[in-house]
Amino acid sequence: MIDELGHFALVLAFGVSLVQMIVPMIGAHRRDAGLMAVARPAAIAQLALIATAFAVLVYAFVTSDFSLVLVAENSHTTKPLIYKIAGVWGNHEGSMVLWVLILSLYGALVALFGDNLPDGLRARVLAVQASIAVAFLAFILFTSNPFLRLDPAPFEGKGLNPLLQDPGLAFHPPFLYAGYVGLSMAFSFAIAALLEGRVDAGWARWVRPWTLLAWLALTIGIAMGSWWSYYTLGWGGYWFWDPVENASLMPWIVATALLHSAIVAEKRGALKSWTILLAIFAFSLSLVGTFLVRSGVLNSVHAFANDPSRGLVILCIVFFFVGGALALYGWRAPLLKAEGLFAPISREGALVLNNLLLSAAAFAVFIGTLYPLFLDAVGGPKITVGPPFFNLTFGPIMLPLLCLVPLGPFLAWKRADLFPALQRLYGAAAAAIVAALIVLAVKTHGPWLAALGMALAMWLVAGAFVELATRIGLFTNPVAVSLRRAARLPRAQWGMVLAHGGLGIVVAGIVGMTAWRQELVTALKPGESAELAGYTLTLEKVGMREGPNYEALVGVVHVSRDGRDLGYMLPEKRNFPVERQEKTEAAIRTNGVSDLYIVIGEDNGQGAFTIRAYENSFAPWIWAGAIIMAFGGIVSLTDRRYRVGAPVRARARLASAPAE
């Protein structure tokens, strides 16, 4: 009964979205306040209904209601509670419900906090947002219904893929979707602006926080996914240029470009039409990513051809929104008046270069991901595009961009001189050179290019620091003055410093992992030892352990370095009897700069176990840097200039209250 309630709520949400899509749009066209006013309650009702459906689904998973096909296929009574909940989005149908839930959440946020938006713009934004909901709710209801019943209900479910039974991956999809779908806001604002034929600073100011929110969620989501593959896939790989990863990277790159161009649009009124195009592209790439991941086209083009219903529907949705948006853009964008002239060497110019390089980088990822599908579709040869391709194309495009990151903030708006800006960065350049020299002196193995890589990382971090120091006059003013200025510095400024500095730390992590990771592959009998990067690893014994829904082979590895006892590490190999799958649990010991990473493998039949151990230099910095970047996004989001929500309104009411 309760399942039917969820189903009903989803159908109702579809109806509400249809109304929300049509009525406010007509209202905005006719300037009819009554019709436009439908948008806000509709958006909130849509959220309430989809949240109800989602809650029902969670309830069905938690109570192991195997009368639902979805639950029977993807859950099991012995699964820990957290993975029963995560199981809701660990499958196609459930993840699509999460997708529309987040979509409607964004819409409802605009409805709730959009008081300072012009009525027409708000009505149009909510109508466009609803049109996306209509498409995806129809997709769910007609091709991927999560509420299908099973009669008779089986006694036990089939379980969840053990690889997904992991805290890192359990919460990876919600973040990723918050990012993917968050870009729908930028898209809806772009379409609404094109319909109105007007883009002003207020528009850009509205788009920025939403894009920032999506960007930071996407950053966290991608970092989580990469961290998960680092500790699960068995050797410490953190990025594989897998199409599924690329599907999340492309919107991230374009969202990064959008964040930067929106600054120009807001502050200088320039690049408006380009910013709108980027907003369209960012969400289009989210849709393409959803298509790649959800249609099954990646596993095999043939599997897609055999059961094309889902994939084709998503493909139609993608074509409708991307094609429609671009057509609208082609028609209306010329109406947008360009303002804010600027010289090539200026802050705007630097941000244009940033956008150019980021766009080209996104294109490199795009073509590398889709080219094999394209060739196959036109009957060409079957090819694979793997990591070497991306390293050769994406890398060289990103390199100059990274070199220019510290310079941009030192250029003045409109027209700048290169030399004074460079002069301020002498300190950062010196720090970079010192970093390179230290690397050359300390690291005896590994390629010499690594020294340049580390210099680049230091250039970014020191550049961010110099930017901050200049802003607060750290070395020219008394400390107290500097601190006061630091406290008054706009949060967005802090956010930028953190994000750029975090990027430098990510670069250091990637360079370190690429250049200096050391590997040991050996077979050890209990009692035997091996050496890796100065560590002595002794396999003391091997035993079995019972988990909640698995059995694990546990290796007890004693670690010491130069006679110093560093304790034990316990790599596991887990066997999930229900799902009939195995999963390795690496043992990771970090000292903040490098990880010692141990994996245990099969018994080789002669009493010895395969032991793979890695010293992953600078690996933790990759995620530390990503977290700093995301934190920069959060700090920036709290800037009062973007706090377009309740507090502003409350203050406005307080201000007007005494009059009564």
Next chain:
Amino acid sequence: MRKLVFALLLLIAAAAPAFAVDPGEKLADPALEARARAISQELRCLVCQNQSIDDSNADLARDLRRIVRERLTAGDTDAQVVDFIVARYGEFVLLRPRLEAATWLLWFGPALVLLIGGLAVFVLFRRNGAGAPAALDPAESARLTRILGETERPGSER
């Protein structure tokens, strides 16, 4: 025929946790082993999702690693080893697609986009760049003077 082989390979594919090279597979000569590893990282495990044979634990990947090492010990150059495997499994096995007519767009596409984008930016700057005051009408010139009259603080936020 190739399709049949592919289908068979899919059948024998095991959902195994990913990790590569067994201790027993390693070659005694470290230089040769290093070459084998480098080649392995450029070859795709055909039955896996986007893994190199160096990363994969699937049976097929193990066989391919063995073939690579056999050919290397037999004295083949790196290119000969790769050709040997491509001859049997097709270009699908290469993680770095070869540069040929069918992949020109792939390899040159990103550079092309960068070039076209760069040209577009250049042309736009030339057309309405700061160096063309003659193109401004009197109202615009007045506005420009007003804008330029503002105090220019480098990096000022508002």
